[in-house]
Amino acid sequence: MRSMDGDPELEEFAARMFDLARAGDTETLRAYVEAGVPVNLTNGKGDTLLMLAAYYGHAPTVRMLIELGADVDRPNDRGQTPLAGAVFKKELEVVTALVDAGADPHAGEPSAVDTARMFGMEGLFS
Numbered sequence: 001m002r003s004m005d006g007d008p009e010l011e012e013f014a015a016r017m018f019d020l021a022r023a024g025d026t027e028t029l030r031a032y033v034e035a036g037v038p039v040n041l042t043n044g045k046g047d048t049l050l051m052l053a054a055y056y057g058h059a060p061t062v063r064m065l066i067e068l069g070a071d072v073d074r075p076n077d078r079g080q081t082p083l084a085g086a087v088f089k090k091e092l093e094v095v096t097a098l099v100d101a102g103a104d105p106h107a108g109e110p111s112a113v114d115t116a117r118m119f120g121m122e123g124l125f126s
Helices: 008-023 026-034 049-055 059-067 082-088 092-100 112-118
Strands: none
Touching: 008 026, 008 049, 026 059, 049 059, 049 082, 049 092, 059 092, 082 092, 082 112
């Protein structure tokens, strides 16, 4: 589900949800998702709440979103997955949380495996 195009109030609300994910405000974001915000809500670039939490290194938020049903392999519009984003940022705790939840290191473009190779972290998925 994309953010609510056309309604300025809904767009502003969705933007706040993405800000919570970027900031790692786990409990506030949990309350909103439990109240009905789609766990796989995406912004205009196709980034999910999970993608933003992973990219910004918030492992507790990542684990909470996974617990509430977030799609661990959902790519953004550029084909990047949350796992590849976490590898890119060298967020190893997030990488572990995603892999433990079943994220596919070969999914996306570039994949997390490709990203690890680019940064000299070949052993990460062996």
